[in-house]
Amino acid sequence: MTEIETVPAAERARGEGIAARVLRIALTERVVLLAVLLVVVVVWFRVLGAGGYLVAPYDVRYLGNALESMVPFALLAVAELFVIVSGRGGIDLSVGAIVSLAGMAFGFMVGVWEWPLLPSIVGCIVVGALLGAVNGALVAYVRFPALIATLATYYAYSSLALISNGNAPISTPPVVALHSLTRNVNFPEPLPPVPLHVFTILLPCALLAWVVVSRSTYGRSLYAVGTNDVAAAYATQSVARTRFTAFVMSGLLSGVVAVVTVGQFASARPDAGIVGNGMALPAITVAVLGGVAIQGGIGRVGGVLVAALLVTWLNAGMLLAFPEGAEGSRYQLLALGLVLVLSALLNTVALRRYGRLS
């Protein structure tokens, strides 16, 4: 059969001007676009601050403090990256429920059974990984659609979390003492104080995730399976195991977030990850904003982290711009929604135009 041979895009790309090139890089290199946006946001709020429109200074100290709220969402967005990149409609609605349930397990280990800290942290992460493994088994081996499997486990896990301690938080003294995990560390001026867990948890986890996704053989397999699972099978990848592992990674990272939230609240709260709209939705939003394509096979850890930072500092700025407490968080919703839809539109445009995203 004759096949229509179109002009290869590689050849088309050669004759482009500077403007077209800038556009292409902005559209295909998500990290670049996000970094530019990040600078714009910070500069804008600095200007607003200088003009006296903010209730408190949008300074380095404030930005450093704001990182506290970034940690859970950045980690969960990376968790979603694993699952979404694995393809075939991959998505994990249960991350918030895992945070709740693993957090309760952590609360019991530390606060009730009075295990030492390190085994408890490991235990909490293992619980998260196991819960992720249940999702992974359902999706990769039983072949449930990911949306359904994780919707079901969202319900099941959050129910178990709520029941585990009769819908009451665990706030015994050993748990309260965990707050020191998330205290601020002071640096010599002009560096701002930064929450401790940015260094002890976020950066190591991000680095590890980056190594796994971008530098390990597993990461290669993940992208291959997510891009085209039939071709991946022909290229001798074990498709099911790769997907399964993606969900385990997602659960594992949720377990890490459980440790963080228990520390932040100084209490193991059964509804930590599911209150309101829960943690899954913002995490998915940040992942997509960070360039993770919902059809799988596309997305980078760096992009997701910059997206998390952008959202964090944007939110922080809006809290200052709108003095009424509720109004600030309200505009955060608007920004999150608009940014999500627009970044998805950008993905579509970039894919149509260049046939490739990095």
Add this chain to the structure above:
Amino acid sequence: MTSTATTAAAAPTRRRPRVRAIEGQEIALIGVVGLLWVVLSLVTDTFLTTGNLQNILFTVAPIALIGIGMTAVIVTAGIDVSVGSQAAVVMVIVALLVRDSGLPFLPAVAVAVVVGLVLGAVNGLLVAYGGIHPIIVTFGTLNIYRFVSLQIFGTEQVAGVPPTLAPIGGGAEGKLLGVPTAWWLTLVLAAGMWCYMRFWATGRHLYAVGGDAFAARLAGVRVRRRQISAYVLTGACVGLAACILIGSGGLVQQNVGTGLELRVIAAVVIGGTSIIGGRGTVLGTVLGALLVGTVSSAVTLLSWPSELAQLFIGLFILVAVGVDLLRERRRSAR
């Protein structure tokens, strides 16, 4: 050739699975719900009381109602996770109009439906023309609509809403022949939608769109129009459901509708609608909602921790979809 035709006619006719009014999964659901009702009637003396049954039906109604639209959306291989926020927008608008402008019953319902239509249309247009995955679109509008509702709320919740909408509320006024009018409304709409999706050409096209949108377009199906119509219908259903939720009035809080989307999707999925599109019925969805409602009620009546209901919902989803997966696998293995 006539010879071929006659041989075929003479060939023994095999027994074939015919399209039935009720599908296997729906019968199973009826069985499960029925069994639960019997068991609960025997085990507790509070279940089989008019008040409790009325209560179950009333609480199920909004879920089932939105489920009608959601079934159409999921059948077209879409999803709408913004229904909770849509409900919040409609509720705050209607509650304020009813309280501050004294809007009467019918205009209030009309406003609710129109607002719902508009919100649904935004989703539909973005899905059909934006080339964005429905879950991303509606995650986005979930946030945006929540913002809109909070913006209208202002700084406080809407208190002291008069009982204008009581005729479809949960009180004594909202009963017809002892059954909540909200439930009657749901049943009538569900029946209408069931007929539409079964007998109308455009209703059948919804299945074609969800089965294979590209092939459907080649066959002459207006794919985008069908997609938009499903989201718009969902919006309208949300509008009606919002009226039921306001019901006899009182307080409308700022967090109304959070988590509603997951409950609706759970009902639809338990009802046998395939999340990858192309299959599902409204009857199944209503039964799925009824099962969820019954379980929630049962957990309360048995004085188990109320959170246990969620665990059951999760398990029901797994069982319902798991059975379906098995059946599919057997069918393709044949």
Add this chain to the structure above:
Amino acid sequence: MGETLLRLRGVQKRYGGVRALRGVDFDVLAGEVHALVGENGAGKSTLIKIVSGAEVADEGTVEIDGAPITGGSTQAAMEAGIATVYQEPHLFGELTVAENVFLGRELRTNGRVDWAAQRTRVGELLAQIGLDPAIGDVRVADLPVAEQQLVSIAKAFAHSAKVLILDEPSAILTDREIEVLFGVVRNLRAAGVGIIYISHRLDELSQISDRVTVMRDGEVVATKPTSELTVRQVAELMVGHALGSATADRPAPTGDPVLAVSGLGRSGAFTGLDLTVRPAEVVALYGLIGSGTDAIARALYGVAPADAGTVRVDGRQVRLHSPQDAAAAGIAMLPGNRKQQGVFANKSIAFNISSAHLRHLAKLGFWFDRRKERSIAEDFLRRIAIKAPDVGTAVGALSGGNQQKVVLARQLVRAPRVLVLEEPTQGVDVGAKEEIHRLVLELADGGSAVLVISTDLPEVLQLADRVLVVRKGAVVREFERGASQADVLAAAAGDEGETAA
């Protein structure tokens, strides 16, 4: 036979540098079955695309009933009375047979679907096709695949077409179903419909067609009444008298077989396959679409494992239950469907080449050696002239030929003991084709066994030291190097010596 329904004059079409059609004249009369045959790439598909409105001719005219059509719209072609049945049924599993048949063009009265009328009409159609008329209300997903195929035929008949195009409808039907199909086709012919019948199974032509048009290289080489032709003659017309340029003299293979297959089978696909390939030998399996050769390839690579027989590589029996098993046994495979099974389109050339060798490229068991990946890819880029700026280029941005070279390169990274090639040069330009052949022979010269599975006859004869012809899931004949195209084609098409007339 009646007046001319469809008339093509001087139709030309080119795709880039390829002239797919070079001035084709073609007529279909009312009440005739006009067979259209030709090798892959002869231009049949392009011709059909133009007639059915999916493509526009560069030059020439297409007339239906004397009225010219411009083309470019399948809807317009349908309205003009042209219906097409494609090989793969485009059906919706959840809709009933009747709904599928009328999808998008429901019979309506006063705007509402007239279910009764549809049911009656479908009953008639099904009866004509030899299906139980009562299955109109059955969901298509509940029917066996073969009946689904028949339903898709019914769909094409539903709206009284003047010209019906059947694009290899028999390729996936059983003999009994083919009989049914022929019955319908004869009925339609009697009703005055003009039918274009495309088939590779030349033995069918005498049963069903009135005239045969043979195409070769974008031209019509003959249009004759079927009764004046034998299968053998049709085959000769298809391949022409040009000798396939035989591969440069390759030494006769010696030594113990690298690949030894005995009694291999998979129920419903193929049975009792015996086969040996010696070092440096290229063996081809040739069969028409639906003959089972693709299933043999998938079994040897463990994608769809065999359920009977044994496979030995270098004398050692191997278990082939997954591609991983096959790779461990030293078997590599170039899959036939490049887009679906081969490439990772939005990923780089380097990514595509390395994707089957991740463990091989790992340091410390998990760290992926990107430098080595890059150097391997760059090596191939130089060796096989992939036209791309660098190894970071996305494969989706390359032409089909270059994509295929990339997928082939993936199989050559660790010279496999056995290389299975499925349609290695489908949809590939001439230059890339030569390059691919060169690479394959290079590998063979190094002592590997090569098994080519192709429906491209000249390619098979050019590459292979031996050709095994497969028909209905079994090897029916074996040819040594130097066999004539016509002989091989006739064997594959089911010629048992009888004339077509």
